Amino acid sequence: MRYLPKSPADREAILKAIGARSIDDLFAPIPAEYRLNRDLKIPRQMAESEIVDWFRQRSKENGLDYTSFLGAGAYMHYRPVIIDSLISRGEFLTAYTPYQAEISQGTLQAIFEFQTMICELTGMEVANASMYDGSTATAEAAMMAVRVTGRSSVVVAQSLHPEYREVLATYAHHQGMPLVTGGFTDAGRLNLKELEQSITPDTACVLIQSPNFFGTVEDVAALGEIAHQHGALLVVSIAEAVSLGIVEPPREADIVAMEAQSFGVPLGFGGPYCGVIATREKFVRHMPGRLAGQTTDRNGKRGFVLTLATREQHIRREKATSNICTNQALVALMVNIFMTVYGKVGLRELAKQNLAKTAYAADQFGRHARVLFPGAPRFNEFVVETSEDPYVINSRLLGHKLVGGLPLKKFYPELGNAALWCCTEMTTRTAIDTAVGMLAESEAEEPSGEHAVEEVAR
Amino acid sequence: MRYLPKSPADREAILKAIGARSIDDLFAPIPAEYRLNRDLKIPRQMAESEIVDWFRQRSKENGLDYTSFLGAGAYMHYRPVIIDSLISRGEFLTAYTPYQAEISQGTLQAIFEFQTMICELTGMEVANASMYDGSTATAEAAMMAVRVTGRSSVVVAQSLHPEYREVLATYAHHQGMPLVTGGFTDAGRLNLKELEQSITPDTACVLIQSPNFFGTVEDVAALGEIAHQHGALLVVSIAEAVSLGIVEPPREADIVAMEAQSFGVPLGFGGPYCGVIATREKFVRHMPGRLAGQTTDRNGKRGFVLTLATREQHIRREKATSNICTNQALVALMVNIFMTVYGKVGLRELAKQNLAKTAYAADQFGRHARVLFPGAPRFNEFVVETSEDPYVINSRLLGHKLVGGLPLKKFYPELGNAALWCCTEMTTRTAIDTAVGMLAESEAEEPSGEHAVEEVAR
């Protein structure tokens, strides 16, 4: 086997040194009746070229060369090539968790910078080194709110990503954490009145997403006020990180749970992605996940270490803030490099292009179909309601190598023929025009109230 | 510009430090009348994504997804992926020529290993660090023979790659190096009788290729004997390095000029490739190109340096053995890694697969057309003569995303409708069968003398 660095002679020499007659001696501790005396029934050993061919074939069967309008928690942004150049360095790729700080300063300093940038972008004071993804970060943020407040229930926005809500439900189920759902208004925002009524003295937090699942920016200030008035925390989930370049961050939040996939992480059919939790300094000891901190060596030289480990499972075991151990380090490094590439000015300009593409698309779609949720600002997603079943529209598009918006009936049957469309800096005007043209085939030429949406500040 | 690490403030500060009022001050030495006071008329500054898109488009226009039977000095072999992983490390990719040995031991040791493996494979005693490509290595090998022997003319096989011959002619032209061409027999080998007659007391070397341009293995021993009898050197050019796994190396040669592209270098539309010159120890001081040698540091520790620089232009100027300076170092590193991956056993097995594919293909083609040059062993190329113009056959193949053999009339009008086909370990039986089927469309079903070729030892 070409990965194994031993010759038959090496194996013999080692067996001899050990004093074993054969390799079987070493497996003697396994009761004989369980030992496998046959080959595993898996494909035969393949040449590297055969492996590449096999996956190349799978790649071709997987939407290669399609242009997509899908977002919904997974966004197609341009990935600067230096991300892969850098993360492919063996010293990053093949290193373990940086517990041995003296030979892990590269990873540790990178995490420290990552934490800093996440703080800057989210408006929070501390951020961890990563969580599995946005959904689990969100669920763990809710659990953290429970720990911080000593309360047990959570009011969760219906406009939080449906799969995040599912994950939250799974996590909450056995922790005695009742969930109450808060609906949305015609503007696509959380219904504040309904919210007020849902909050009880046992509400640990109000959990929202902004921009929410429909692409609409929530009124975070108002939500923060309501939550805090009732002694609850405000937890904000962010699924589209690029929005932070142009959308005011949730400064009123107590905890931000973020999916940073947009920052340079490939769509990759859903993972690996990069969750993060950021919060106020005062809550740091309730936080899950690894943290890098600054310190000094014996000569007073600056260095970094993993710190506050007493929150973690390997120290606290059943009393830990979470069971998380392996996180998404290398993906966080991608995110880190992306943030560094775009930086202070680029992130804003990038977000602006997303905004412009989306405004143009929403406007165009609005000429032929109803664009839902006018009256509130949105980032790079919008909901289009058609008379025709969006699945039908989408199969028409598919014939032209276009993947249309996500039909929402799967998650929101009440929204009927609505679909969630996304445009990023990668979406060309041509693609938008083509998609609009194909959608228009079935829709009457009647402009919706969309033009109103374009100027929300008015 | 995103590659430039200076802010406007940095530029100001530097100008101030220098004592210049503006950048124009620094360009004052250029006579005003020549200074360019307009933008260059080249495409506007593009985003990285635009650059990638532009080249992606070019890639699509460039034979993407075609299966090819072309060889003729550029071979499609599988490239183990670790080649690119390793040569992409900045420490190899972005290093200069290793003149400063103490911080270039990585490159130097790699060259030393490269030289060793080239020696082992070619049967020579010393090898250099690389030449531009096979054609220039061949021309410089001939020039080297002139230096070694003090004679001036060269007998060159017509079965040497036609473009190598062209390059040789260009180089020879102004050096007073007459070239005499030696023809080939019906077996595709150099005509020994003719050769004997061409050699004169002024013949510095007999220059051949083996396997030659037709894929035929020359009788190197016989050629060596003839050349040496006349006090000439035997220079052997090798264009298909993979042949060295199964074909006896030209041990009788005095100089080997090699194109190592087959060893893990992408076809890349013709370059960069990797020439190498190998020779006998006694000729080393006549050799062109860089050499790495072993030495010790002040503590007696083993290390490597560039050596015998007194042969080179930077020391000897007009008296140097060659003007070569920059060589093909990174490509030589690819070759190095390829040789290391396949190693002693793999190279032989790889060559064997090439042999098997080619034998099968020649056999199949032989059922419908004439396979030329029977009676001498071949490696992975063979010449097929059809009644139909091979360009016509090839355009039929092209419609099926197959690229047929190289029509030889361009280089050898005397060979009429012959074409040079190549099969490697990458060529599938399906592709061969398809190509044979399409060629057969125009050819009568009459087996040629091909079956004889298959068993040359008989």
Added chain:
Amino acid sequence: MKHVTRKATRHVNQNEGLIFEKSSPGKAAWKLPLLDVPEVNTAKLLGTAERKDVGHMPEVSEIEIIRHFTRLSTWNYAIDLGMYPLGSCTMKYNPRVNEVVARLEGLANGHPYQPEKISQGALRILKTLTECLLEITGMDAITLQPAAGAHGELAGLLMVRAYHHAKGNPRKKVLIPDSAHGTNPATAAMVGYSVENLKSNERGMVEVSALEAQMNEDVAALMLTNPNTLGVFEQEIHTIAEIIHAKGGLLYMDGANMNALVGKVRPGDFGVDVMHLNLHKTFSTPHGGGGPGSGPVAVKQALEPFLPKPVVVNKSDGTLAFEYNRPQSVGRVRSFYGNFGMFVRALAYILANGPDGLRQTTEDAVLNANYIRKGLEGVYDLPYSTPSMHEVVFSDKLQAKKGVKTMDIAKRLIDYGFHPYTTAFPLIVPGALMIEPTESEGKEEMDLFVEAMKSIAEEVEEDAQTVLDAPHTTRVSRLDETAAARKPVLRWKPA
């Protein structure tokens, strides 16, 4: 410091500040394509939601970023540089072809919600990997959704709970041996189970009589690592399974140590009901400085209805599809389908090995651990003499007499050019040296390791201070972790 190592030498290495310290307004590493739609008035579109300033984000050029991270990277140890003998972590070679195939465009750019019709490639990968992992574990069904080992434990215990719940009683506790990894109890707590410790016996295995005593109808499951964290195969696994099953409990296996078993024995065959795998250990996906991982959970038929959803199914037309209609499912544990990129890599690893390669891999892993054990026995205290599988655990008992602890030896090992072994656990061995070479080490590298460890042991006798002050050859000396935790500085702040 008379001892010298043949493994490493000091060499000049670049310094590098924080990226923020290199920032200056107007530098940029980005450029956007021309906008092909009208510019927008952001204030008009966003109103008060418009962000005016993104904060202290860096402004640097591309070459500075390349240098920044390249320099940083040279401060790290890595598998690519040498042996990484972290016990329980299975730091094996991460094949590069895995990285290549994971980046193939259709796989890297596939959107998780793209129509199944154009997702057959990804679905086929899920399916093929599933089949391979089931064959390897001997289990009946699997979910690939969990993002890491601990996440797999969560999914697994959720299924355990759902199973018992479906039977009418979710039960109250989970038994966990005292040698277990910290995630085991942490996970049990997250699923609402109380943790009951199970003592190991003097051979480092589950004390069957104690288990028998502790097992009752309140116990939902035993979470067993096998081979356990001492590298010891639980030889009485059959009895253990019987005891658990007899009381209606389930046997959960933490599969972190599957590298000792693949192709040689299957957990499904020896009574395991639920288990997770770590694709980032056994199946060669890179650790990447701490992640990402992937923690598939395989179960026996009885637990199949409770798998997280969706699951992959064959459709009548021969295509593959996601099935969401799973009424008994524990629900989702992660958005989308898990760390898909890791599935690609793990499958590439399996295909590169085949049945023969996987078996040889396991054999070599066990061979290596025993070679190291042989080499260091007597030099370091071996608290349990039970046969070792893929790893061996020593203790610092002999060195502690001189005041030298496992962490000191670990730090000194750095000077010898090695990454240290695991020091943090198993807790049943005070001052543990937990060593797992994996199959990826050749004889030469292991000989150097043994030589280094012996040399350190000698140093402890001759000159303990050198060991206590280690490392001496790194760009920073021993870092003050206590100070870091006392007054945490968790981010850079502008001066």
Added chain:
Amino acid sequence: MKHVTRKATRHVNQNEGLIFEKSSPGKAAWKLPLLDVPEVNTAKLLGTAERKDVGHMPEVSEIEIIRHFTRLSTWNYAIDLGMYPLGSCTMKYNPRVNEVVARLEGLANGHPYQPEKISQGALRILKTLTECLLEITGMDAITLQPAAGAHGELAGLLMVRAYHHAKGNPRKKVLIPDSAHGTNPATAAMVGYSVENLKSNERGMVEVSALEAQMNEDVAALMLTNPNTLGVFEQEIHTIAEIIHAKGGLLYMDGANMNALVGKVRPGDFGVDVMHLNLHKTFSTPHGGGGPGSGPVAVKQALEPFLPKPVVVNKSDGTLAFEYNRPQSVGRVRSFYGNFGMFVRALAYILANGPDGLRQTTEDAVLNANYIRKGLEGVYDLPYSTPSMHEVVFSDKLQAKKGVKTMDIAKRLIDYGFHPYTTAFPLIVPGALMIEPTESEGKEEMDLFVEAMKSIAEEVEEDAQTVLDAPHTTRVSRLDETAAARKPVLRWKPA
């Protein structure tokens, strides 16, 4: 060694033997696909031509190869690690997008003989690059075939010769300033020209009166580097060109230093007839430890007929094609079309810059050289005070008094975390320190460089031995080049 640098610190670094020393029969890093045609009898097919043994080639596994070359790589300095101030070498940033586009499948796997119909992508790249380079140089026609600068010189002088030959007399000699790079005279000799040295004047420029005296009808061309190797722009270029042209000679420009000119001035505009470019200098393609390069040669119209063949032409159907029917061509200088992969990279660089970026690049390159000059003037001897363009040349005159030579200072610079400057030439400056920062250095890196150079100058005064013994921080100390040349060991041999 009281001086410390802020630039670098020593760090633990892996040792590694020769790959042959790791070989053992039966290890393998390869595996071939299943053979889908019948096996062959090699003896039957090849007879006596069959090779039985490929010699002492290594047998190692994949992880050993990864570690081997990864470890080796960590012994190298590189642009990615820091400033590489090699004068005349233009060690600038090598953008990573260049590497990505060069590896796009159609480009990387294109066969040079594939039909032109399916080579339009590659042809378009050749054409677009050609157009850009002609606009940048102000010349009329170009060949991309030469594989490096020296190879470009060869092609260029061949054209010069063919041009004169066509006029009836190939002429006899080439004038070359004494400051020239070694390839210039070496090339002239290869083309059958004798070399006549041209003295520089006290300002470091061509002495016009001397040129006038030496120029005659025997002179085929003047080979001029401009800016020359002192980094000085030949201000009397116009007169120089006139003198040459007046006698029917041609002005050849070695374009190694185009990084000082791009977007600011065009050689075609100031009288150059032939010139080569170094894509591996000015146009950012990586040096790769010594190559590959690419040395396109641009010419004025009068030389166009002599270009190496083939050339790229527009066909009437709008497609591009290679034209081989070039009766006056000097012939081929290389197989196929040159180092195509470098064209892709160079073009990607040009597109990333655009007109504004290229101009700014040149300005920054000149700005940087002048900043360094300012920083070190007085500390090191500046033999020519003429204004510097993209590089500056000091001498070791001041330090030589203490017995310290440019090479010693260079070696000491290594300890300060930098790659040395060029020491080998220009020969007109004894003990030259030839420093070219390029545009890729920021102020911080240059400040550290100046600080280091100043510190070394102080050390020379205070403790010259430290400098003479340098480097002190590398894994090997100063290597014995004399011994290496005296008894060359050019390959490993089995014991």
